[in-house]
Amino acid sequence: MSRKIAIQGIKASFHEEAAFKFFGEDIDTIECNSFRATCEALKNKEADYVVMAIENSIAGSILPNYTLLQDYHFSIIGEVYLPIQLHLMALPGVKFEDIKFVESHPIAIRQCIDFFYEYPHIKVVESTDTAACAKKIRDNQLTDTVAIANQLAAKLYGLEIIERRIESNKKNYTRFLILTYPGKSIDGLANKASLSFQVGNEVGSLAKILNIFADKNINLSKIQSMPVLGKRNEYNFYVDIEWNNSPDYDSAIRQVLKYAVNFTIMGEYQKNEEV
Structure with a gap:
């Protein structure tokens, strides 16, 4: 039976990528629309674990998540450092000059701000999740909009990467915590x-x-x-x-x-x- 992992966001998000890195790909991803919802899924035994971003090397600590750690009293049983590679993606055939809007999570946008300084005509739109923006472009067949997301999202939602590695700092990583209910642990010597x-x-x-x-x-x-x-x-x-x-x-x-x-x-x- 696959382990159920609650993530903020949807399939092919960085949270799912971090979950794959820690648990392997034989998992059942529970998609949640907020970090609090991931904690509720674990609390209600709808998930076995939560994968939660806690800091990014460019954007810094994700402070509201420290509050959630305090509120829910889950056990941290592991961590994952994930290199963040951000790509610009669109429907196949869309040209860069057709783009009017770029959508992504605010933290991803902040990590690519230098790239967009050069294109002031492109309107930046904040959203809840990187992969959800890619899915929205696919679902609504948006030809004037690009998403900032990872390679996993481009592959899953059938988008074409039109600019690779647009993050300002190439040494960009996010640290994720692996949470579960108290008393449960993963084998291994703690250090x-x-x-x-x-x-x-x-x-x-x-x-x-x-x-x-x-x-x-x-x-x-x-x-x-x-x-x-x-x-x-x-x-x-x-x-x-x-x-x-x-x-x-x-x-x-x-x-x-x-x-x-x-x-x-x-x-x-x-x-x-x-x-």
Whole structure:
């Protein structure tokens, strides 16, 4: 029986590509129109896992998704780094000079902004999903519109790529998290964890925690702060850490608990080396 993977967007989106990379292609993709809907699908046992974008090397962190991690308390059991290659695609036979509109997800548009500076006559239209724009062109036979999407979408929806690799920075990747309900795990030795905590408002409280990690040879690969809703000057810190020696990690966590408030290990998993 195929594993059911909830993704934001539709088939041939970058989320499905990330799901293929992590699970292989023998999966049942559950298409959702928002990140919250993916979480609801997992919560209601309509899906076994969620694949959720959390940061892009050009556009930065996807902050609303940190809120969802906090709201739903799912376990992070893996990560995927996906190189983002963005292509301009249209119905077969459409010429570049015929184009009046380009449609894509706002983050994809932002990653290609240099390309469109040269063509101010083309109107940029934001949409919910890269692959959905490709599907819309196919379904409505739009001859004046192009989509920005991946090669998977061009192939699935029968479009022709008229400009390849239009992203501004060719070293462009998105990091995706693999989420599931607590208690479920994927085999493998963990060497990375995602943590969430708050600290007291006194001087040096965050520094004490960071120094513990440094003293135990724990690499801090990411730190993200988000305001605690409705509380002035209080923040949740989301931290990704990596280690080579498990006892060092265990010892660091025990010490950090003395200084952190609302401390949660959101997931322990194998770091993805492949970018």
